[in-house]
Amino acid sequence: MAPKLYAGVDVGSSATKVVIVDGNGAALARALEPSGMDFVAASKTALERAVNDAGASIDDIAHVTSSGYGRKNVEFANDTKTEIACHARGAYQHFREAMTIVDIGGQDNKIIKIGADGTRLDFKMNRKCAAGTGAFLEEIARRMNVDMSDMDALARKSEEIVTISSFCTVFAATEILSLIRQGAQTRDIARGAFRSVVKRVIEMDSLAGRVVATGGVVSHNPIVLELMAESIGHEVLTPPEPQFSGALGAALYAVDEARQ
Amino acid sequence: MADEKKKPTFRKIAATGPCKKLMADHFYELDEAAKSGSRKIAWCTSVGPAELLRAMGFLVYFPENHGAILGATRVALDTIPIANAAGYSPEICSYLTSDVGAYMKGETPLSMAYEGITEVPKPDVLVYNTNQCRDVKDWFMWYSRELDVPCIGIESFCNIDVSREPHIAAVSRQLQDLVPALEKISGQKLDLDRLKEVVGLSRKCSDLWEETLQMGAAVPSPLTFFDSTILMGPAVVARGTQEANDFYELLIPELKQRVKDGVAAVDGEKHRIYWDGMPIWGKLRDLSTTFLSLQTCVVASTYCNSWVFSDLDSANPFDSMAKAYTDLFIVRSDSAKEDYISKMARDFKVDGFLFHDAKTCPSNSNNRYGMPERLAAQFKVPSVTIAGDLNDLRLYSEEQSITQIEAFIEQLGEK
Numbered sequence: 001m002a003p004k005l006y007a008g009v010d011v012g013s014s015a016t017k018v019v020i021v022d023g024n025g026a027a028l029a030r031a032l033e034p035s036g037m038d039f040v041a042a043s044k045t046a047l048e049r050a051v052n053d054a055g056a057s058i059d060d061i062a063h064v065t066s067s068g069y070g071r072k073n074v075e076f077a078n079d080t081k082t083e084i085a086c087h088a089r090g091a092y093q094h095f096r097e098a099m100t101i102v103d104i105g106g107q108d109n110k111i112i113k114i115g116a117d118g119t120r121l122d123f124k125m126n127r128k129c130a131a132g133t134g135a136f137l138e139e140i141a142r143r144m145n146v147d148m149s150d151m152d153a154l155a156r157k158s159e160e161i162v163t164i165s166s167f168c169t170v171f172a173a174t175e176i177l178s179l180i181r182q183g184a185q186t187r188d189i190a191r192g193a194f195r196s197v198v199k200r201v202i203e204m205d206s207l208a209g210r211v212v213a214t215g216g217v218v219s220h221n222p223i224v225l226e227l228m229a230e231s232i233g234h235e236v237l238t239p240p241e242p243q244f245s246g247a248l249g250a251a252l253y254a255v256d257e258a259r260q
Numbered sequence: 261m262a263d264e265k266k267k268p269t270f271r272k273i274a275a276t277g278p279c280k281k282l283m284a285d286h287f288y289e290l291d292e293a294a295k296s297g298s299r300k301i302a303w304c305t306s307v308g309p310a311e312l313l314r315a316m317g318f319l320v321y322f323p324e325n326h327g328a329i330l331g332a333t334r335v336a337l338d339t340i341p342i343a344n345a346a347g348y349s350p351e352i353c354s355y356l357t358s359d360v361g362a363y364m365k366g367e368t369p370l371s372m373a374y375e376g377i378t379e380v381p382k383p384d385v386l387v388y389n390t391n392q393c394r395d396v397k398d399w400f401m402w403y404s405r406e407l408d409v410p411c412i413g414i415e416s417f418c419n420i421d422v423s424r425e426p427h428i429a430a431v432s433r434q435l436q437d438l439v440p441a442l443e444k445i446s447g448q449k450l451d452l453d454r455l456k457e458v459v460g461l462s463r464k465c466s467d468l469w470e471e472t473l474q475m476g477a478a479v480p481s482p483l484t485f486f487d488s489t490i491l492m493g494p495a496v497v498a499r500g501t502q503e504a505n506d507f508y509e510l511l512i513p514e515l516k517q518r519v520k521d522g523v524a525a526v527d528g529e530k531h532r533i534y535w536d537g538m539p540i541w542g543k544l545r546d547l548s549t550t551f552l553s554l555q556t557c558v559v560a561s562t563y564c565n566s567w568v569f570s571d572l573d574s575a576n577p578f579d580s581m582a583k584a585y586t587d588l589f590i591v592r593s594d595s596a597k598e599d600y601i602s603k604m605a606r607d608f609k610v611d612g613f614l615f616h617d618a619k620t621c622p623s624n625s626n627n628r629y630g631m632p633e634r635l636a637a638q639f640k641v642p643s644v645t646i647a648g649d650l651n652d653l654r655l656y657s658e659e660q661s662i663t664q665i666e667a668f669i670e671q672l673g674e675k
C-alpha cells in the first residue's frame with residue numbers, strides 16, 4: 001500500500017500554490033498555477049500536477065488543507081486555515097526559532113511574529129489598499145513598459161536614488177510619469193519602487209530579531225531582501241521556495257489534522 | 261474529500277419582539293407629533309441633554325440612531341456620496357454624511373420599516389453636546405441652516421483623565437443656560453420636580469442597561485455584542501421614560517434564566533472577545549455569523565457601554581447630568597480609556613481584543629495611539645485591529661477583515 005500523502009493548497013490573489021508532503025512533513029512536490037478567475041479549476045490543476053510530480057495518485061492524498069485568499073473556494077479541501085497560520089507554520093518548519101515573518105503577496109502584506117516554539121504571538125495585515133504589494137510593483141512596471149520579470153535585474157543597475165513617496169498606487173503611477181518627464185532613468189525608478197515596497201512594510205510593525213521574508217514578490221525579486229536588510233540594519237533570511245511557504249504550512253496542518 | 265460543515269444557529273432573544281415594538285412606538289409617536297404639531301420635537305445628540313428636553317415636554321429624536329439605521333440597512337451607501345458631492349468630505353463622520361445625504365435625497369429607511377412614515381420628524385430645536393466629537397455640531401448646523409431651526413448646545417471638554425469640579429461646573433452652567441431658550445420654544449416653564457423625575461428614570465434605565473450588559477460576564481455568555489446593538493435601542497431612544505425601563509425589566513429575567521440554565525448565545529463558546537470602537541452597521545449579520553461559526557462570543561464592547569450613565573442623580577439633576585456626560589468613555593483620555601478597557605477585560609474574562617479602526621470616527625477608534633500594543637504588553641491579552649467604518653462600507657474590506665478575525669481566533673486556539 002502506498003504511504004499516505006497530504007496536500008496544502010494556497011490560493012493567493014495571483015497564484016495558486018500546492019505542496020505535497022509525506023507523513024513526516026517532508027515536501028515531495030510543488031506546483032503553481034495562476035489563480036485566474038476560477039479558483040476551483042486553478043487549485044484542481046495545481047493539485048493534479050503536484051500529485052503527478054510526486055509519482056502518486058489523487059487517492060493517495062489523505063487530507064487537503066486549503067489556505068489563502070480563495071481558501072473557501074477549494075471545495076475538495078477537508079478543512080481551511082488562514083494564510084497567517086500557514087505562513088507561520090511554513091517558515092517555522094525551516095527556521096525553528098522565534099522570528100518575524102514578512103510575507104509580501106500579490107495584494108496584501110503580512111507581518112507575523114512567532115515564539116521560539118512556533119506559536120503565533122501577533123500579526124498585522126496591511127490596510128486594504130495595494131501599497132507595498134506585488135500589485136503596486138506590477139503597476140509601476142506597466143507604467144514603465146518593463147516586463148515584471150526584468151524589474152529585479154533592472155533595479156540592480158541603478159546608480160541614482162529616486163524616491164517614490166505616494167502611498168497610493170494610482171498616485172505613485174502619476175508620480176512616475178512626472179519622474180520620467182524630469183528625465184529619471186527607468187532603472188532608478190525600478191529600484192525606487194522596490195524601496196517603496198520595503199518602506200511600506202517596515203512601517204507596519206517593528207522588525208526586530210530574526211526576520212524572514214516569504215511570498216511571491218521576494219521569490220521573484222530577491223533585491224527586496226537586500227533593500228530590507230539595508231533598511232532595518234540586519235540580515236533578512238528567506239526559506240527555500242519562499243512562494244510556497246504558505247502551501248507548505250497548509251500541508252503540514254493537513255498532516256496534523258489527519259492524525260487527530 | 262470535504263466534510264459537510266454544520267451551519268451555526270442563532271439563538272434569538274424573545275425580548276427582541278417587545279424591543280422592536282418600543283422602537284416602532286417611538287417613531288410613530290414622533291411622526292404623529294410632526295404631522296399634527298401636537299408636541300414639540302427636539303433633535304438631540306446621543307449624549308446631549310435628553311433628560312432636560314424630555315422634562316420640558318419635548319419628544320426627542322436622535323439623528324445618530326437614524327444614522328445607524330442608514331448603516332444597517334445599507335441605504336448609507338447611496339446617500340453618503342450625495343453629501344460628499346455637497347462638500348461634506350468622505351473623511352468625516354459617515355453618520356453625518358449618510359444622514360444629510362438621505363435628507364437631500366428625500367429618503368429614509370424608516371419608511372421601509374414603518375408604514376405611513378415618509379420622512380424623519382421635523383425638529384423645533386436642535387440640541388447638541390460636543391463631548392463626543394465636533395461632527396455632531398456640524399451635522400446639526402447643516403439642518404439648522406436647511407430648516408431654519410435654532411441650534412443650541414453644550415461645548416464640552418474632551419480627552420480628560422477624569423472630570424474635576426471646574427469641568428462639571430462649566431457643563432452644568434451651560435445646561436442651565438439652555439433652559440430659557442428651550443422654554444421659549446416649548447412654551448412651558450421648566451418644572452424642576454419633573455426634571456428630577458426624568459433624571460431618576462434615566463438613571464434607572466442606565467442601571468438596568470448596565471445589568472443587562474453585565475450578563476455577558478457569565479461563562480458561557482447569554483448574549484453577544486451583536487444582540488446588544490439591537491437591545492440597546494430603548495436605552496438609546498427612550499432613556500428617561502418608564503417604557504424603556506419596563507423593557508429592560510422584561511429582558512433581564514430572560515437573560516438571567518439563560519445564565520441559570522447555562523444557555524450560551526454562541527454554542528460551544530470557546531473564546532471571548534472584547535469589541536472596541538464603533539459597530540460596522542452594514543455587516544453586523546455577517547460578522548455575527550463569522551464569530552458564531554468560530555465558536556467565539558463577543559462578550560463586551562465599549563460602544564454598548566456608552567449608554568451607561570451611573571452618575572445621574574435625581575437629587576442633583578444639572579450637576580449629575582454634567583458629570584455623566586463628561587465622564588463618559590468617549591470623552592476621556594487614552595490612559596483613562598486604557599484603564600477602563602483593561603478592567604472590562606478582567607471582568608468579562610476576555611481572551612482577546614478586537615479594535616475597529618473606523619475611518620470616519622477618530623473619537624471612537626482607540627487603536628490609533630498605541631493602545632493595543634500597550635494592552636498586549638501589560639496584560640498579555642492579544643489584539644487584532646480591523647480597518648473599516650461605521651457606515652461607509654467603501655472603507656471596509658470584507659475578505660481581509662474576515663481573514664484577520666479567523667487568523668486571530670486560530671492564534672487564540674494555539675495558546
Ligand code: SF4
Pocket residue numbers: 324353354355356392393394395396538620621622623624650
Ligand atoms: S462620535 Fe463618531 S460616529 Fe458618533 S457622531 Fe461623532 S464622529 Fe460620528
